[in-house]
Amino acid sequence: MRITDALKILQLASADAPPYRVILACGFTPLHLQSFLAAHLQQVLADRRVTVIPGLYDDTAGALEGVEFGGADAVAIALEWSDLDPRLGFRSAGGWGTGALADIVSTARGALNRLAAAIERIASGIPVAVCLPTLPLPPVFHTPGWQSAEAELALEEMVIQAAARLSRMRGCSLVSASRLAEDSPAGGRFDLKSDLLTGLPYTVAHASAVGAALARLLSPPPPKKGLITDLDDTLWHGLVGEIGPHAVSWDLAGHSQLHGLYQKLLAALAGEGVLVGVASKNDPAAVTQVFEREDLLAPSRGIFPLEVHWNAKSGSVARILETWNIAADNVVFVDDSPMELAEVAAAHPGIECVLFPKNDYAAGYAMLRRLRDLFGKPRISAEDGLRLDSIRKSAAFQKAPVNGSGGEAFLERAEAVIGFDFRLSAEDPRVLELVNKTNQFNLNGVRRAEAEWRADLLRPGALLAVVSYQDRFGPLGKIAVIQGRQTGGTLTVQTWVMSCRAFSRRIEHQCLKMLFDRYAPSEIVFEFAATPKNGPLQDFFASLTGARPGGTFSLTRAQFEAECPPLYHQAIELHTSSKQWTTSQPA
Amino acid sequence: MDDITTRLVSCFQTVFPGLPEKEVQNASQASVAAWDSVAAITLANVIEEEFGMQVDFDRLGELDSFQRVQEYLLEGTRAS
Incomplete structure (x- = not known):
């Protein structure tokens, strides 16, 4: 997103819409980060008027300690190393070098504890999204840049420990460092000139990426509720009606491990309360035999209902949606046939259709990640574990x-x-x-x-x-x-x-x-x-x-x-x- | 209006949405209350995006009116 785009998005927000107020706490001048966070939130909260209020600069902990419940709908925090000790930034005149390292580590530990305590207090009442330090540490260590220094690792370790503690809090969520690294590669994040002249250490692209990541935590897309899968060349490799139930495969030996990984993901999703059903043009008897195989990784008992026959898949999907009693836009349909996907998409607007890429490993990996993103949720509740069972009982009730x-x-x-x-x-x-x-x-x-x-x-x-x-x-x-x-x-x-x-x-x-x-x-x-x-x-x-x-x-x-x-x-x-x-x- | 002026007016309207179009070309830090240091940086970044060039942040203090920004852009055009 460009700054111009962000400003235009914010200008289009209705002045009459109910406000959605976010406090942005960071130790630097927020500048475009403020605009990007507001714009990304505004895009998903179209019926609200998003306002991002920056906290005190140079005092992130103080800003957080001053947050009052009722004054904001959410809090976003962009931490950087200089929040732990100003000497870990570029705007401080404090000394670097071996003599200062022990004191820097000690100061950082105290600052981090103060920050974590302030975040815990806020998260008990308001949703909090945290982005841990994203910029490279300055060259304060005695090692060459390609070698990790002990003090550097000590700093990273204490940040990770604090993050793990925060992640256990219900109201607190943390930006994934690895996903952010994909969206904003490490080498393109820091802008020394901007840091020294304006107080914002981020490049425009990195400010956009951090703003988007924080916005996604504060207003995540609703997770999908159900997945309907095809069988042949999707749940397993091969056509069961042609090669038989014992010849279809999903393992390394059969060069079909991608199907095994897909089955493992379905098992994990089912365990998290995602509804999994089958829509397949197939021979029911042969399918039953595959589902009886002990090496099946997919949750055979956790798949309901199974629509296995030779009729159109759009009809199968309609019956599954009726059984689950959920709308098409809550559901993902996975099939290896673009034609079947198109037929289902045409009959069920809003359904998310995903092509299973049979022979493209990179696309297969991307598909697994996409499914995880579509169904990911911050926490698993007791009700998630009851969902499939109650659907089965509901089906009995409806009859x-x-x-x-x-x-x-x-x-x-x-x-x-x-x-x-x-x-x-x-x-x-x-x-x-x-x-x-x-x-x-x-x-x-x-x-x-x-x-x-x-x-x-x-x-x-x-x-x-x-x-x-x-x-x-x-x-x-x-x-x-x-x-x-x-x-x-x-x-x-x-x-x-x-x-x-x-x-x-x-x-x-x-x-x-x-x-x-x-x-x-x-x-x-x-x-x-x-x-x-x-x-x-x-x-x-x-x-x-x-x-x-x-x-x-x-x-x-x-x-x-x-x-x-x-x-x-x-x-x-x-x-x-x-x-x-x-x-x-x-x- | 020439092309540079039209595009510059658009940049000003993006950063200062409350500024009436007819007043944009007479705008200055003295006449636009919202034109503070943060807005100045934002304006410079929006101009960079629009014109595909780098604004010299060391000269940001000089760029305190529409007319001066316009002259700065023309100067850059002539130099290239």
């Missing part, structure tokens, strides 16, 4: 006719327990993840920044309900969030999301019943807004009021009870001082 007597009996025998946690806590990352990733059952589609979310929970009358579900088939984990406020006799719901895995269980009805029971409001006001994807929620409201809502509306208890179907769950309040068990009666 039961809920409206018929058979379906009613099915719900009655499900032994469902719904837990409501009303603590006003912002510590569980799953809660905000649900709010910001759920589309179909989402009250208004508003995405919430962590700082704003925390502030809302501190307001008088604040309400938060985190809803968990389990039945005799197993737990679904935390599946819904309701957030709002109580003012007098009115309950206002600002946020209501529910995972699509929890549909068809009348959990949404139980949520409303719990709100009416617990808060006894005269009415509940819903800050509803239609989105292109929240049709299921609109249908739910229509079932209660007779019409899809057009905007904010209210619902009385009488209206709700008149239309509420029988509820068979056991509703429990969790984590309250006086735990009460309330068994719902059919309304």
Whole structure:
């Protein structure tokens, strides 16, 4: 990105959009880094007006210690060696040489501890993105430049140790040094003239790369949820229908290790909660035999569903999406045939189509990295491990006719327990993840920044309900969030999301019943807004009021009870001082 | 307007978006409040990108008005 481009992007931001304020802490004059960080964030936060506020120059630790919660939505930190000791920069007159090294290392250790403590404090309340020193150390060591010096390694070791400590903090993320090195090679980063004349030590290209890296940490692309893979010449090498289930390969001996690596990646993704399905034009019996092979590296038990037949793959993908109950833009389709990719892409706009490069190792490596990037997430939650299991159970649930007597009996025998946690806590990352990733059952589609979310929970009358579900088939984990406020006799719901895995269980009805029971409001006001994807929620409201809502509306208890179907769950309040068990009666 | 002036006006509008177009050619550090040292460096970088040349940062202090920047660019054009 050029500086001109960055400035023009910022000029196009709507002045009326809600602000997104980022504090940029660095020890140098931020100049273009400030513009690039703001521009890269503005590109992904089109509905916000991004403002980057620089902290105090020459005192990164002081700037961080002065950060107040509520004053910013996020903090970006660009550390350089001079933050640890000014003698490790080029603008200081402090001495270099062997005599100074021990003191430099000692000073750096103290500075790093102070910085780490300040970052830890901020990360407990505001998202923090950190870029560790990116510039070469100045020639302060006694060794020639091609040889690492002991003191140099000691400095690098203490930075890595501090980084490892920070990376364990939920609110803190760190720029990958190796990925940054690909985007901004080491030799093209430092600009001594700019450092001495303007105070910015970065070349324009490096400032852009660091700004982009920090922006990506603060506003990462949402990870994809599912991967649909082809089989022949993709999951394995060879056509199973022609050479047989024991001749297809994915190993070094068969010169097909790339397929083995792909299988290993799928196994890792499945373990992280990514849904993996198969769409293949193939002989089902032969495929079954391959999936029974003990040397298969892909997670045969973790792949669901398998669409194996001779019909069009776009139809297979449609059925898989229906089973998973997720939209095409959450899914990646991998196939070795450009024609199949094109057919699926045409039928499912938004799906990410990836060509499996059979004989191109460089392209194969790039594909593995691309898939990791598409599915990468900062942390793995307990719910990630439950996802596939609950999808399988959902599929069983969906097959039961809920409206018929058979379906009613099915719900009655499900032994469902719904837990409501009303603590006003912002510590569980799953809660905000649900709010910001759920589309179909989402009250208004508003995405919430962590700082704003925390502030809302501190307001008088604040309400938060985190809803968990389990039945005799197993737990679904935390599946819904309701957030709002109580003012007098009115309950206002600002946020209501529910995972699509929890549909068809009348959990949404139980949520409303719990709100009416617990808060006894005269009415509940819903800050509803239609989105292109929240049709299921609109249908739910229509079932209660007779019409899809057009905007904010209210619902009385009488209206709700008149239309509420029988509820068979056991509703429990969790984590309250006086735990009460309330068994719902059919309304 | 000649080509250099047109492109220079565009650079000024990029760095000082609040500056009305008709006032750009009379702009100076004295008349534009936003033209501080940081803006001066940004302006120099935007001019570098637009004209594909290096601005001599040692002379940044002299480039304190549209007219002087324009003369600096013409000087560079004549020298090359």
